[in-house]
Amino acid sequence: MPMMKSNGDNMTIEDVAVEAKVSRSTVGRVIGNYGSVSENSRKRVQAAIEKLHYSPNAVAQSLRNRRTNTIAVVVGSVSNRFFSKVIGAIENEVANSGYSLLICSTNEDLKTEVRHLRSLLSRRVDAVILSSLQESIPPSELGLYNSEIPIIYIDSAIPNVCHDLIESANYEGTYEATEYLLSLGHRKIGVLMTSLFPTVRQRVEGYRGALAAHGMPCDEKLIVDQQPWMKNLGRQMLQELLVLNDEVTAILILNNNLCDDVLLGLRDLKKRIPDDISLMTWDDTAMNDLLGITTIAQFPELIGKTAAIQAIRRSQESNNSKQKEQNLYIRTLKTELRIRTSCKALQPKV
């Protein structure tokens, strides 16, 4: 009895060809469904494939075709609520089109972002969807951010880099929110943020813009900005804000991941919302609904889906169409101010 290949795996076209008593190319024809092949051969090949449980080696295909059918997404943190929804939407879209999805997390670190990008290029992914921390591309990495493989940015653009972008209206969303608080009579509006994120930098400008538009000075002491590597970050920032400014009547949180912790901090401080202090945050959740927290909502699923569609489209464009600059895809999604009960109208002082 002849030696069998141990497992259904690692079968090659050659094995199928032998089994079906045809040449490799004929097998290739029935698999790739091109050229023409006699009914007889076709049946034999299919039988052989069935029998051997043959499935093509995608690595070899990729090498040959110069396409990996893989999209990558790189974000700060996979488990972040916002990103996990974005990624979920990307996965669905991408899988429906027959692609696989690689995910990379930078842990909010620039060097890691660059490392991942390098690795993705060498893996020849067909496109990458990137939430970048870069404010500007260092000349040394220019090749990375400007390579043949298309990059779709989400969240924020990098100045002077020509690229597709799907983002939320960070400035406008915060502007609108700030105006709302002003309309309720709030004048001392504390801001909690982590300016490491480009999105957040845009948001705080919206805050400043709204104040300016209403002829109000911006008190910098009201803006607490800390980097996100601390435990209980929200609590800390809350403390800092309230110690410096006991007259704060409202808090505006610019990063979603701060809110839980701020709420916990407020509870410890026995501050009630909205009676003692008003509160508003970015990114909606069931908890916000339940607790009646007024929220600036974005649409992560839409961002993910849109980015995925564009990534796939780009990955299928003929590479030489370097007219890319001519048809940049830029989409800025409106946010939605969901007014609930966490912001109180202030009595005008008598």
Next chain:
Amino acid sequence: MPMMKSNGDNMTIEDVAVEAKVSRSTVGRVIGNYGSVSENSRKRVQAAIEKLHYSPNAVAQSLRNRRTNTIAVVVGSVSNRFFSKVIGAIENEVANSGYSLLICSTNEDLKTEVRHLRSLLSRRVDAVILSSLQESIPPSELGLYNSEIPIIYIDSAIPNVCHDLIESANYEGTYEATEYLLSLGHRKIGVLMTSLFPTVRQRVEGYRGALAAHGMPCDEKLIVDQQPWMKNLGRQMLQELLVLNDEVTAILILNNNLCDDVLLGLRDLKKRIPDDISLMTWDDTAMNDLLGITTIAQFPELIGKTAAIQAIRRSQESNNSKQKEQNLYIRTLKTELRIRTSCKALQPKV
């Protein structure tokens, strides 16, 4: 002037060799850091690499080495809170070891699970971490679940399949929780669950087990079991439970993703926790803390990290060590009952 290759990309070893005026093999030696090469050659090669921005084509490497340095994880839903934490932990671990991570979502569909698995095998990933919906492997798919490539199961074992497994103590966790409710005097404990998930099926057994151990009959009407494809699922199930059983004093939620919606439903019904009804759920969140919801906590990060470590270990084992059966890695993580304020002690009826 000679034609330049357009971009820093798509450089091959050959290009480097030409630039450095050595042979391909010498370039290979300095890149792969093996054999021996003169200092002079080495420097020239390194200069060439630098100049051309050469980076090896990982696809070709994979084909040659029969390793892709890729791990895959397949779960029901990427954006699910539990899974997104598991995935985050996997990503960190895997990236630290120089692997990339592919993610696949099955949307809780068996066919999709099989499709993904097939694709992953053909992509020759080095290992897969799988949260499977299978109750038993259909013979036709046996090859898939028993291929050369190692599978690490998370969440639940498939009977009669020999494999590594990282799971939480689903039975015991629910058993303990049920006993706790019993000790508070609750006798009519409603259960909300989606038995599609193998984990949940284990959990409900824990509930039954605890009742039995205390000599209590299990009233099947108290167990509401629905498949997860409905909107506002938690609300619906809550309705169903309360309509059928107005004497329910406590609710035990067995899937994390139901809780938000149940809470919303309770609010609409104007039922207060714990005064009108007691509530307990699986999987902890900041919201549970904030709202004082007693919780059976699992440790998704630990599950993810452990699974990733094991996946990497398996991927590096010599393939012929088919003694795998001899050294199965099975780890059952204890859960933690976090008692807060959502469960009230009942007055014994006078």
Next chain:
DNA sequence: CTGTTAGCGCATTCAT
């Protein structure tokens, strides 16, 4: 309709 052949880019053995 079918088989032969030549790469895709890399790692490695063998000869020098």
Next chain:
DNA sequence: ATGAATGCGCTAACAG
């Protein structure tokens, strides 16, 4: 210390 040559598995152009 170095170069030549082979093959990983697949696709596709070419020849018959």
